[in-house]
Amino acid sequence: MNREMQARLVAVLRDAMNAQGITQNDLARKIGTSSGMISQAFSGKAQMREERWRMCCEICGVDFDRFVETQQREVGQRPTSESDCLQSPSVASAGPAPVMAEPEQSRANRACAGS
Numbered sequence: 651m652n653r654e655m656q657a658r659l660v661a662v663l664r665d666a667m668n669a670q671g672i673t674q675n676d677l678a679r680k681i682g683t684s685s686g687m688i689s690q691a692f693s694g695k696a697q698m699r700e701e702r703w704r705m706c707c708e709i710c711g712v713d714f715d716r717f718v719e720t721q722q723r724e725v726g727q728r729p730t731s732e733s734d735c736l737q738s739p740s741v742a743s744a745g746p747a748p749v750m751a752e753p754e755q756s757r758a759n760r761a762c763a764g765s
Contacts, residue, residue, distance in 0.1 A: 651703065653694055655721050659703060660692045662717060666710035681705040 651659070667677065674692065678685040681702055688706075690696035707714040 651697075651700065655718070656691075656697070656703075657694060658721060659707075659712075659717060660694075662712055663706055663710050664692070666712050670710065672710060677706055677709060680709050 667673070674688045675685045678688045683698075683702065687696065687698070691698045691702075704714045706712075707717070
């Protein structure tokens with residue numbers, strides 16, 4: 651998982667954790683890792699194996715496969731030139747998966763920055 655996708659997943663997980671009252675310590679204990687590892691992964695300083703991200707998602711009620719599918723679909727729709735960035739189409743997530751929608755301008759700026 652690349653850093654951008656990891657950051658988006660962390661945002662979705664944080665929202666789900668806040669809604670359910672789950673702390674990083676709770677999450678670490680449930681997936682069998684240290685709270686330090688969760689903290690580093692959530693801050694982007696460390697990578698976790700996909701298996702651990704899947705476990706985090708399951709605990710928080712996030713559909714990991716749907717999240718990844720949505721992110722891959724968005725990557726395919728990113729603007730490819732500066733003029734495309736100025737008129738970036740809105741990309742909406744469909745379905746019940748708790749996928750955080752970003753403001754359109756933020757998504758366009760990141761796409762133009764080559765992220």
